[in-house]
Amino acid sequence: xxxxxxxxxxxxxxxxxxxxxxxxxxxxxxxxxxxxxxxxxxxxxxxxxxxxxxxxxxxxxxxxxxxxxxxxxxxxxxxxxxxxxxxxxxxxxxxxxxxxxxxxxxxxxxxxxxxxxxxxxxxxxxxxxxxxxxxxxxxxxxxxxxxxxxxxxxxxxxxxxxxxxxxxxxxxxxxxxxxxxxxxxxxxxxxxxxxxxxxxxxxxxxxxxxxxxxxxxxxxxxxxxxxxxxxxxxxxxxxxxxxxxxxxxxxxxxxxxxxxxxxxxxxxxxxxxxxxxxxxxxxxxxxxxxxxxxxxxxxxxxxxxxxxxxxxxxxxxxxxxxxxxxxxxxxxxxxxxxxxxxxxxxxxxxxxxxxxxxxxxxxxxxxxxxxxxxxxxxxxxxxxxxxxxxxxxxxxxxxxxxxxxxxxxxxxxxxxxxxxxxxxxxxxxxxx
Numbered sequence: 273x274x275x276x277x278x279x280x281x282x283x284x285x286x287x288x289x290x291x292x293x294x295x296x297x298x299x300x301x302x303x304x305x306x307x308x309x310x311x312x313x314x315x316x317x318x319x320x321x322x323x324x325x326x327x328x329x330x331x332x333x334x335x336x337x338x339x340x341x342x343x344x345x346x347x348x349x350x351x352x353x354x355x356x357x358x359x360x361x362x363x364x365x366x367x368x369x370x371x372x373x374x375x376x377x378x379x380x381x382x383x384x385x386x387x388x389x390x391x392x393x394x395x396x397x398x399x400x401x402x403x404x405x406x407x408x409x410x411x412x413x414x415x416x417x418x419x420x421x422x423x424x425x426x427x428x429x430x431x432x433x434x435x436x437x438x439x440x441x442x443x444x445x446x447x448x449x450x451x452x453x454x455x456x457x458x459x460x461x462x463x464x465x466x467x468x469x470x471x472x473x474x475x476x477x478x479x480x481x482x483x484x485x486x487x488x489x490x491x492x493x494x495x496x497x498x499x500x501x502x503x504x505x506x507x508x509x510x511x512x513x514x515x516x517x518x519x520x521x522x523x524x525x526x527x528x529x530x531x532x533x534x535x536x537x538x539x540x541x542x543x544x545x546x547x548x549x550x551x552x553x554x555x556x557x558x559x560x561x562x563x564x565x566x567x568x569x570x571x572x573x574x575x576x577x578x579x580x581x582x583x584x585x586x587x588x589x590x591x592x593x594x595x596x597x598x599x600x601x602x603x604x605x606x607x608x609x610x611x612x613x614x615x616x617x618x619x620x621x622x623x624x625x626x627x628x629x630x631x632x633x634x635x636x637x638x639x640x641x642x643x644x645x646x647x648x649x650x651x652x653x654x655x656x657x658x659x660x661x662x663x664x665x666x667x668x669x670x671x672x673x674x675x676x677x678x679x680x681x682x683x684x685x686x687x688x689x690x691x692x693x694x695x696x697x698x699x700x701x702x703x704x
Contacts, residue, residue, distance in 0.1 A: 278352035278380055287333060287349050290380035295347075300336060310335045312370060332366050333359075345374040347383075357384040364388070416452065437675045444667050445622035448660050449650050451502040460653035463506035466612075467651065470513050473606045483515045486645070501650045511645035513612060515604045517566055518577075518641050519596035522559035529559035535567060536592055540576035540599035543586035548574065551594055565595045566602070571610055573603040573617055578631070578638040585627035585639065587620040589613070601644040615657035618664050619649055 278286070287308065296302050313330040334347035346367045348359030359377035364386060367375045375386040447453040477483045497507050510516065519537075522529040536551030537559075560567065568574075572590045576583045577599050596602055605613045620627070627647075631637035652660065 281352060281380070283349055283351040286351055286378075286380040291334070291347065291349055291378050294378075294383070295334070295336070305337050307335050307337070309333060312366075330366065330369070332363075332370070335370075335372070343370060343372045345376060346370065346372045347376040347378060350377070350379045352379050352381065354379050356382050360384055360386060437671055437678070441668065441671055442622070444664060444671075445618060448664050449619055449622055450499050451505060451650070451652065451656075454656065454659045454663050456502050456504055456656060457653075458504075460504060460655045462504045463651045463653050466654050467506055467508060467512065470606060470612075474515070477515075477606065486511055497648060499650065502652070504653055504656075506651045508649050508651050509645065510603065510616070510647040510649050513605070513649065513651065514616070515606075516641060516645050517568075517602050517604075518598055518600060519565050519602070520563050521597045522555055522563050522565075529556055529562070530554070532556065533559070535560055536594040537597070538574070538594050538600065539597045540579040540583050540586075543574055543576040543579075543583065543588040543600075545588055547591050548588050548594065549591045551592070555595065560595060567593050567595050568602045568604060569593050571605070571613055573613055573620070575601040575603065575620065575627075575639070575644055577601055577640060577644075584631055584637065585624045587617055587624075589617060601639070601641050603644070611654065611658060612651075614661045615652070616649060618661060620647075623647070 276289070278290075281289070292302065292306075292308070295306055300306055310332045311329055312332065332346050333349040334345075335343050336345040336347070338344040346363055348363035348366070350358045356379050357377050358379065360375065363375045363377050367373075367388060373388050375388060377384045444453065474483065478485045501507065524530070530553075533554035533556040535555050535557065537553045537555045538548060538551050539553075542548050542551070555565075559565065568590060570590050570592060574588050574590060574596065576586045578584050579586075579599060603613070603616070605616075627639060627643075628637075630643050631639050
């Protein structure tokens with residue numbers, strides 16, 4: 273049988289006899305995963321005086337789907353009188369419109385590939401930002417589920433560069449404080465009841481002179497709260513649910529305050545660690561008494577009011593009892609609701625940039641204790657707080673692992689990251 277001369281074949285013949293066959297041989301199900309001649313726009317409307325016409329219709333030769341309605345690749349075909357890459361620019365233009373990551377051009381002899389996620393990291397970063405923005409701003413449950421599903425379905429593409437993982441971390445924290453990360457349970461005791469319990473306990477501690485009575489803070493303006501929250505939640509000032517103090521620096525030239533000291537004493541530099549397990553300096557009981565310093569118990573949250581570089585706004589948690597200097601705000605929680613502190617820490621991690629923006633001053637901007645006291649907290653029921661903290665910790669640990677794999681793969685000039693890590697993280701995101 274005489275061999276067909278490809279040069280005499282039309283573009284459609286090339287598709288039928290060579291490209292479709294190659295797609296099938298590569299393992300694609302032509303019936304369920306491949307569409308041919310896909311029209312995705314009828315062309316823009318052109319108006320010239322009283323004449324109205326429509327521009328050229330845009331039609332992709334092939335679109336390949338990894339799952340129903342989730343396109344993964346686009347193929348542009350040319351007849352064999354063109355080079356193998358002649359259709360690439362047109363294919364890229366179509367892929368950008370349709371948001372398809374992998375692009376191919378073929379003339380029936382071979383395929384030329386363009387991976388848009390690798391060639392243009394900025395596109396991936398922009399796509400990631402867009403997906404997260406849609407997720408965070410939607411108010412309809414169905415729309416939220418749709419955007420969330422889109423992120424999970426396209427996870428490999430959205431989070432293929434380390435810079436996007438930090439965006440994912442922020443999104444996780446944002447969803448957590450909006451009440452969207454874990455489901456609400458109608459059987460949970462509402463936050464209003466928790467707030468009344470905390471208020472009553474604080475009044476008892478004030479009467480017993482265990483804590484100081486604070487000056488009233490301004491009422492929360494409902495028009496200034498940053499997010500909508502579930503009905504079982506409550507907007508509160510941090511001072512409503514905790515006891516907040518600071519410290520000072522005993523005179524360094526007085527050796528009586530430092531020699532043989534046994535009271536751990538820290539500065540804002542200690543907040544660079546997630547947990548404070550030791551102190552670089554120690555002061556004496558005389559220093560504590562003369563400067564009326566408080567010794568804060570384990571579990572206390574320490575916020576840096578000022579410090580070098582990224583220190584301001586950082587938060588850490590005490591594992592030991594310590595006293596602090598004036599660059600720290602110490603947040604303690606009453607015995608019955610200490611678990612609230614674990615949730616409040618997540619809120620502060622989410623608010624890191626916001627807190628830094630509140631700082632005032634010149635060369636070294638400062639926060640102050642009053643601003644910490646006035647920090648708005650979206651307070652969930654206590655049981656929901658526990659679920660939120662557990663979920664955030666789980667997802668952040670997986671983000672750590674994913675980030676490490678991405679960095680390692682970049683160092684080794686590898687394209688793919690560890691599949692098992694991606695799968696586990698996507699499964700956890702989908703569980704909600």
